[in-house]
Structure formats: structure tokens, C-alpha cells
Amino acid sequence: MNMNMLSEKVKAVINKIDFSGNVLVKRNNDFIQQYSNGFANCTHSILNNEDTRFGIASGCKIFTAVAICQLIEKGQLSFASKLSDILNIPFPRFDEEITIHHLLTHTAGIPDYFDEEVMEEFADLWVNQPMYLMRNGRDFLPLFQNEPMKLKVGERFHYNNAGYILLGLVVELVSGKGFDKYVIENIFKRAHMEQSGYFELDALPSNTALGYIDEENGEWKSNIYSVPVKGGADGGAFVTAEDMHRFWQALMKFELLSETMTKQLLTPYINTDNDYDRYYGYGVWIDKKEDSISKYHVMGYDPGVSFHSAYYPESGLISVVCSNKSEGAFDVFKEIENI
Helix, strand or coil: CCCEECCHHHHHHHHHHCCCEEEEEEECCEEEEEEEECEEECCCCEECCCCCEEECHHHHHHHHHHHHHHHHHCCCCCCCCEHHHHCCCCCCCCCCCCEHHHHHCCCCCCCCCCCCCCCCCHHHHHCCCCHHHCCCHHHHHHHCCCCCCCCCCCCCCCCCHHHHHHHHHHHHHHHCCCHHHHHHHHHHCCCCCCCCECCEHHHCCCCECCCEEECCCCCEEECCCCCCCECECCECCEECHHHHHHHHHHHHCCCCCCHHHHHHHCCCCEECCCCCCEEECCCCEEEEECCEEEEEEEEEEECCEEEEEEEECCCCEEEEEEECECCCHHHHHHHHHHC
């Protein structure tokens, strides 16, 4: 495999920002661009390669949305199902009219454990709450379950990680399986994403990139004390670039959901920015251009993680940019779009 299959313009951006990660662009199964750069393990000088697994932070909210839609297809749930009727967990200050649809579209109005509208540093969460104890969805409940509503139900889009934590708990209750096990069995295996999973930072499998945070003094540190030890329904899965490509293919070929349900997942339900033609479906961002959809995309940012991936319906192109640094994926992703 030619790992130098990359345009000079994209390569220039990679060199300028010292990008660490993998780039993959394919149309159907034809390689358009592919490139690996930087170290998966800086201490031991282990290079990233085409099969390196990367954390994708919130980029995996779409997996949670697909899981919910699968359960709805089976008749075990509906988009109108109320959170208060499903989970036997006390949320004393939550509105009882919150539905699965509200949680999927970030319109439930609930408080978030990490509110991106008021907080900047995700790592600050773990000063008083040890990150090594955060291994499943229930571990996050004390961070938000007793807080008041931030907004009225359905009032507006408010990007919300806690909402997806709750969706993960719904998946567990309805399916009778742990969230990660459900996703691996019903999404990853069906999409042939053989290298992907929800790995623990203190038990990472081989060929998995460690996340790195650049310090102001020019040095770096790993992200092991800056993110939860294990990801879940709101983010934190690990994938290879090729596995993410396989996910988009399986989704768009209706191998994960029926055609009708896939269209529901990909419907632009709520405008996310009044100044931009960007919408949110179920676990996926949707950009419009002149009343037609120009791309479906997912993204994720955590300390030591940056990720962007998109499917472009007009061309059939799929792009994936994974990085094991806090920044970089967006710059490379935009340059790919420019060309």
C-alpha cells in the first residue's frame, strides 16, 4: 500500500502543523488519498501506520444513534418514548416530557456534565472526579442527574454529552447487554470494523495510538489523566481510518438499518447555527447547500484527540482524518475539502 498517496497541498498543511495521525479518502473502494504521519507512541518512537487505532471522542455518537434506531426497528422503543418511562433512575429536576428524539437531537434541554457553551477544558472535569473511575455510563450520573434543566424541552439545539450518556443507558436496559458489547456485536461486526472497540486506557490493545497534548513550552504529555479511562455512548471509541470508511459504507448501503430508518437517522431535524446552513440529525451533523445536502459528517475533540469524517452524497466520497493530538484534524480535513 502506498502510504504517500497524498496531494502536495494537504502534505504542506500536515508539515506546517506537525500533524500526527492518519488520512484516508476513498470513492467506493478506490483510494484517492492515504497518508500516515507522526508517532503512535512518542516515548518508544513507534510510527502511526495504516492500521493504527485512534480515539475519536464524540465522533462515535453516531454509533449510539444507530443502536437506538436498531432497537426502534425491533419495536422495543420509539422516538416518542419518554425518558421518565424508560429509565428507573431519579432525575428530580428533569422535565418528564423529554423523549428519545430530544436526546438524539440535543434538544432535551438537560444540563450537561461538560457544557461546551460555558466550559473550555475537558480535563478540568477530572480534578475532583477521578477519571480512572469513569468506566461506564452510570459513573457519569452524579455529575448531572440532580441539576436543574438548562433550557425548556425542544427550545433549541444545545450540544449535550449527558444526553448521549442517557441514550447509552437506554440501549443497555432495552437490549439487556452492556453498551459496548451491543455496539460491537450489532454495528462493528456487521460493518466489518474488526479493529474497532471501546478500549480502556490502562489496557490498550496493540497498534493503538496514545493521545498527546502539546504544552505551551513546546513539550508534550499523554492524555491518560485528561479523559475518562473508558469511552462510551457519548464518545471515546477507537477506530482505524479504514474501519470508519467501512462504517459509512455499511450505513449508506442500509446494512445497519433499513432504508427508511437510515433516512430518519440522516434527516436534518434542527439548525445548529443560525448563521450557517448546518443541521443535526440523529448523531450526525448535516450540511446543506442550496437546499440539497452537501455532506454528512461526524467530529470529535478531546485532549489528545481530534477527528473528522464525512460522507459526500453527490460524489460518494468518504473522508477520514484521525489524529492523536488535540488539534490538527480540522485543518487537514478542510484542506482535503478545498481540493
